[in-house]
Amino acid sequence: MNRLLRIAAIAALGITLSGAAVAGLVRRTDSFDHAKHKGFFPDCATCHASMGEEGKSVWPSPATCVACHDGKTLRLVDWKPREGPRATNLKFTHPVHAFALDQCRTCHVESEADSARMDVQRAVVSRCFTCHGYEGTHPTSLPDSSCGTCHMPLSEAKLLSRSSIAAFPKPDSHQAPGFVLGGHGKLASVPAEQPNRFTIAASCATCHARNSCLTCHVNAPEVQAIQALALDERPTALKTTLPVPDSHRQANWAQTHAAQARSKSASCAACHTQESCRTCHSGAAPQRVQDLAKAGPGRAPGAQLARKQPTNHTWEFRDRHGPAASAKSATCETCHVRESCLSCHRPNGASSQVYHPAGFLTRHPSAAYNREANCSDCHNPGQFCQSCHKQAGLVSGGRGLGGRSYHDANAGFSLGHGQVARQNLESCVGCHAERDCATCHSAVGQGFGFNPHGPGFNADRLRKKNPQLCYACHGTSIPGAKP
Amino acid sequence: MTTQRAALAVVLAISALVAGRLEAQGYRVRLDARGQSVSYQGVAVDSIPIAQVVTKPDGSLYSPDGYAVKCSNLSYCFFYRAGPLLHSVPLSTTADLVLWGFGLKGLSLHASGRYLTDAGSGSTWPGTEPNAQLLEGYLEYGSGWLLVRGGRQYQSSRLLPIGYDGAWARGRWDRTSLELTGYGGWGLGQAAVVPVTSPVLTPLDDWRPVKRQILAGGELAWMPGPVDLRAEYRREVDPELNYLVSERASLSLNARPARQFRVTGGADWNMDEGQVGSADLTVTYLGSRLTASAGGKRYKPYFNLWTLWGAFSPVPYNGFNASAQYKATNWLSLRTRGERYQYEAAEASSALVQTVDNGWRWSIGGTVTPNSKWTLDGAYLLEDGPGASSRYFDGSVTYQPSERIQVAAYGGRLYRPLELRYYDATGNWFGGRAAWGFANQMRIWADAQYFMDKRDRPDAAKTDWNQVRLRGGITVTFGSNADRRAPLPPARRSVP
Numbered sequence: 019m020n021r022l023l024r025i026a027a028i029a030a031l032g033i034t035l036s037g038a039a040v041a042g043l044v045r046r047t048d049s050f051d052h053a054k055h056k057g058f059f060p061d062c063a064t065c066h067a068s069m070g071e072e073g074k075s076v077w078p079s080p081a082t083c084v085a086c087h088d089g090k091t092l093r094l095v096d097w098k099p100r101e102g103p104r105a106t107n108l109k110f111t112h113p114v115h116a117f118a119l120d121q122c123r124t125c126h127v128e129s130e131a132d133s134a135r136m137d138v139q140r141a142v143v144s145r146c147f148t149c150h151g152y153e154g155t156h157p158t159s160l161p162d163s164s165c166g167t168c169h170m171p172l173s174e175a176k177l178l179s180r181s182s183i184a185a186f187p188k189p190d191s192h193q194a195p196g197f198v199l200g201g202h203g204k205l206a207s208v209p210a211e212q213p214n215r216f217t218i219a220a221s222c223a224t225c226h227a228r229n230s231c232l233t234c235h236v237n238a239p240e241v242q243a244i245q246a247l248a249l250d251e252r253p254t255a256l257k258t259t260l261p262v263p264d265s266h267r268q269a270n271w272a273q274t275h276a277a278q279a280r281s282k283s284a285s286c287a288a289c290h291t292q293e294s295c296r297t298c299h300s301g302a303a304p305q306r307v308q309d310l311a312k313a314g315p316g317r318a319p320g321a322q323l324a325r326k327q328p329t330n331h332t333w334e335f336r337d338r339h340g341p342a343a344s345a346k347s348a349t350c351e352t353c354h355v356r357e358s359c360l361s362c363h364r365p366n367g368a369s370s371q372v373y374h375p376a377g378f379l380t381r382h383p384s385a386a387y388n389r390e391a392n393c394s395d396c397h398n399p400g401q402f403c404q405s406c407h408k409q410a411g412l413v414s415g416g417r418g419l420g421g422r423s424y425h426d427a428n429a430g431f432s433l434g435h436g437q438v439a440r441q442n443l444e445s446c447v448g449c450h451a452e453r454d455c456a457t458c459h460s461a462v463g464q465g466f467g468f469n470p471h472g473p474g475f476n477a478d479r480l481r482k483k484n485p486q487l488c489y490a491c492h493g494t495s496i497p498g499a500k501p
Numbered sequence: 502m503t504t505q506r507a508a509l510a511v512v513l514a515i516s517a518l519v520a521g522r523l524e525a526q527g528y529r530v531r532l533d534a535r536g537q538s539v540s541y542q543g544v545a546v547d548s549i550p551i552a553q554v555v556t557k558p559d560g561s562l563y564s565p566d567g568y569a570v571k572c573s574n575l576s577y578c579f580f581y582r583a584g585p586l587l588h589s590v591p592l593s594t595t596a597d598l599v600l601w602g603f604g605l606k607g608l609s610l611h612a613s614g615r616y617l618t619d620a621g622s623g624s625t626w627p628g629t630e631p632n633a634q635l636l637e638g639y640l641e642y643g644s645g646w647l648l649v650r651g652g653r654q655y656q657s658s659r660l661l662p663i664g665y666d667g668a669w670a671r672g673r674w675d676r677t678s679l680e681l682t683g684y685g686g687w688g689l690g691q692a693a694v695v696p697v698t699s700p701v702l703t704p705l706d707d708w709r710p711v712k713r714q715i716l717a718g719g720e721l722a723w724m725p726g727p728v729d730l731r732a733e734y735r736r737e738v739d740p741e742l743n744y745l746v747s748e749r750a751s752l753s754l755n756a757r758p759a760r761q762f763r764v765t766g767g768a769d770w771n772m773d774e775g776q777v778g779s780a781d782l783t784v785t786y787l788g789s790r791l792t793a794s795a796g797g798k799r800y801k802p803y804f805n806l807w808t809l810w811g812a813f814s815p816v817p818y819n820g821f822n823a824s825a826q827y828k829a830t831n832w833l834s835l836r837t838r839g840e841r842y843q844y845e846a847a848e849a850s851s852a853l854v855q856t857v858d859n860g861w862r863w864s865i866g867g868t869v870t871p872n873s874k875w876t877l878d879g880a881y882l883l884e885d886g887p888g889a890s891s892r893y894f895d896g897s898v899t900y901q902p903s904e905r906i907q908v909a910a911y912g913g914r915l916y917r918p919l920e921l922r923y924y925d926a927t928g929n930w931f932g933g934r935a936a937w938g939f940a941n942q943m944r945i946w947a948d949a950q951y952f953m954d955k956r957d958r959p960d961a962a963k964t965d966w967n968q969v970r971l972r973g974g975i976t977v978t979f980g981s982n983a984d985r986r987a988p989l990p991p992a993r994r995s996v997p
Contacts, residue, residue, distance in 0.1 A: 270760060277726075280675050305645055308607065329787045330763055332794075333826050333836050333866075341765045341781055344659040344753050346729050348680075357531065357597045357613055360636050360655060363662050364694060367617055367628035368535045368593035368974075376895060377915045379541070380928045380954065384917055387888030388818065388842065388860055389800050392779075395662055398693040400702040406627040408704050410543025411584045422546055422579040423571035425921040428854045436849025438856050438921065442888050443815040444802045451705040452809045459813075472814030473848050479775050484744040484806040490708070491809065 049097075056136035058086075062122045072113045075099055105182070107175035107224065110141075110168055158190045162205055166220030173227050173248035184255035186225050199263050200285060207243035217246040227253045234260050236294075236320035237287045237311050260289060260321065272298075272328060279306045287311065289321040297323040299352050325353070336373070337391060363396045387442050394444070403448035414454045424449075440472055452490075462493040527602040527981045535974025536592035538621075542954070542964060543584040548577045567961035569923075583956075583964045589621035591629055595636075599980075605642070612638040630701045634694045637664075646673050656684060656718075659751040659767050660735045661803065664689035665716055678725045685717035688737060697807075710807050712741045727757035739807065746805050748772040761787050766796070773806055779817070793825040798842075818842045832870050839863040844887070856920065860886020874901055891917040905938035924962075927955040932970075942978040947971075 059065060065082060068074035077099035087095035112119060123130050125145045126138040143156045150167055154160040172178070194201060202222075210217040227250030231238050238244045265271065265278065279286050286306070291313040299307050311317060330342065343350050343359075350359075362373045373396075374382070386393055397403065407413055412424070425431040431438075439446050446455075459470040471477070477498060481488050488496045547564075551572055555563045562570050564580055572578035594616045601609035613636040617629040639652030650669040656662060667686015673679075690697040696713040703709050718735035731753050737746040753767035766782030783796030801817035804810040820842030828834045843859040866880035879896035895913030912931035919925065932950030939945060950970040957963050 273757075305607075305643060308643070330785065332785075332787075332792045332824075333834075334824055334838060338783070341659070341753065341767055341783070342755055343657055344751075344767065346755050350657075355531075355597070356611070356637060356655065357595070359657060360613060361595075363655070363657070363692065364615075364634075364636050364664075365628055365692075366535070366593050366595065366615065367619075367626050368537055368591040376911065376913055376930055376932075376950065377893070377928050377952075380926050381891050381893060381915055381917055383919060384884050384886065384889035384891040388886045389802075390862065390884075392661075392800070394691055396692055398691055398702055400704060400707070401630075401690075401693055402627045405701075405704040407543075409587060409625045409627075410541065411545045411581070412543060413705065422581070423573065424544075424581060426569065426571065427919070427921050427923055430851075430853030431921065434851030434853030436851060437847040437858070438854065438887065440814055440816045440847035440849055441818075441844045441856075441858060443804075443810055443813055445888060447810060451707045453707075455813070456809065470813045473816065473846065474774065474776055475812070475814050476775050480773065480806070480812070483748065483773050484739075484746070486739075486742060486744055487806055487809065487812060491812070 052136045069112045070119045105177035109170035162221040165224040169224040171223035173250045180255040216242045218243045460491040529599045529980030531597040531978045533595045533976045537972040540588045540968045544581040545584040569960040589626040591626040593617045607643040680722040682720040688714045688716040714746045729755040790828045795823040816845045818844045834868045837865045907936045923958045925957045929953045945975045947973040
């Protein structure tokens, strides 16, 4: 029993709601049944006498209805005409169409041939097209240029609510591929009366205001066509999203977008602010980035990016970035501020484990002897190697053969160090001053004159470049030099 | 120091000039303060009269307290005992400043300075002198195809990075894919912020020029699409004697012959000596799971002509290397790298000292990321070559519960024998570090490590000591505009 009651209640509720909806639909269509009253009125002007007069109501007086619907003869009708302007964006007025006021059926019937007297309805939109010369179905397939014929700019239709605007149908042209990304701009921007100026197409202004553009266009304040639109918050009820162009989805877009940006900077400026680009371009930004608008009030957020590591930044890139950085330093500066470089290339004595791993101080002889990396790219040999070795007591104090014998793994190291020295001379320099070596290798003073010049030594060339180098060991008696 | 004061004066003057336009000023400031407490122990030379030398049964000579000695003259014998423990507390504060919006579009001011000091038992830590260091400080103007800079700058290049006080200009013509750069000024020391004449660059009192070198250079780059080819020339002159300090040229290549391949390389030409200097060429494959590279390398030390070192004819080594990283699964990544090298003939071999002239390096590692919060990493390295060898392992476990917090525990072990001295080191360490981004653009970090150092020798000079190393720092970035890692500034969808 209870089940039957529930079913009956749901059915009743459904019928009630359906009836209400149908009733509402009917009312929206035409609450006054003209056809039912065709026997009582000789012509339209009987009720709509002021149709052609500017500023006058098009509706009959309620007293006209009450004359019959007085509650005694016929049921009482408490209808009252609407006061004030309509909530519409139609710019149609009857006085403007005064030439046809005696032919109401021209606009208010689907077909004059197939309709009886007073079988009228609200204006049939297709009848407008017949006179105005348009072909198509409203609103989807009409040309974009046609909207302004009948519709006023949305910003002037002050009484339209956000919900009404949200229900605006979407024209077919807006569904076309590429319409959002670029296509709509070509349609929207039309030459203005002034030379070299642009304004907005009237059709766009029918449904949109400047706020519609501000949703996506970060460069809206700079675009003439957009500025030609009035400000109005309501059309933001028409939801839009900022799609990602197909080109941006390419795997190497991060590497190739620079060329695109240079050739199509205008399209970048629509979606990207400087800040958008500075997500990655944190250093000296390219000119194209500097030309973009800065984010801030009055602009859309635009494209919001996330920084991704370039593919060539592999696990060992830190150790091997030198050649690439030398070849394309400007590319590095895209993401890295110069301080990033200077943190290692001008080493911070208070840092540790920034570049070198833990324990490197102990391990560094094996890396430094054979230059796993070029130490002097970042460390001044005097300021770092020599000063630290000096503090640690690793400094030559003895002169002459034998010395103090730090290199005690080989008894004859002082005499047989030549190969080691030529292989790892930069390591020698970490503890030895030039005079340590000149003591034996110099050809003047107390030097023994042991020739240090080895393979590839080009005496003539070096003497021409800088003879001071030669004077140090040879004095003024440089072999081969002209006196 | 005079140069630094001049640069500081320039910065202050510019700041004063633009003070009236501060309402339009854009700026970014990054402050980084950090320090560490660390101890180290070296050696100390000592000697005894030859009469006190003790001769062991095998003929070796020792001091009475067990140190191996070497008697290089008839009076005294020398030896190295363990040096004193030196404790250093290097502290530094680095400030980076970028100013723009001076009313002239494209004009900006860049400055980077650092204050360094050693608060330990003595100024023992390298690189802390001078205390105030101007790393960079220059005005930059960019307009379309032209970019110019004036002031103290840092020049990154294949011909060794160098700093200078001078001017730099770059023109870029996109249609022809050409880029021309020129620069010149008074040079700084190699990898230093002070001129070569500064005493801090010659702690051993080596010979140095009297005046700063004047450098000038230029670079021509051709960048047609995936290829970047550039040639550079640099010349340094001693203005005191008008002699060359350095004259070099280089070629660099960075190309993408195919979508997944990169070729990087180049070579420098030592015009002083008329010889090829260092060179390298690497081909890299960048796959979705596998990244691999192979290449060759020639390394030759370079010395300026105001030193004698170039006259000792250092020889280069030539080697080849390969590396790979394979992302086996979404949570496991493996990596390896190897290199083998051979020195060219030094023509100075001696029966007195038998040393090797080739070597190799090899490392392997792996990273496990079971989820977005945990990372386990381990690496093992072996290297064997002239001078020294090493065997190294380290590992770490990192927990990152959020983007702002990171905690890690780590440890490692190292064994490093030397070739030319009995002083084989063994190090073991473990520790932990943490980083916290406590606010937007503000990060604080700390690291504590227990380090065990053992130096092995067959005499009394061997050492065994432990220490706690502490490190910490804070980094703050702020400014009038977005910065790296900063979320984009809020923008409004509607007009007020």
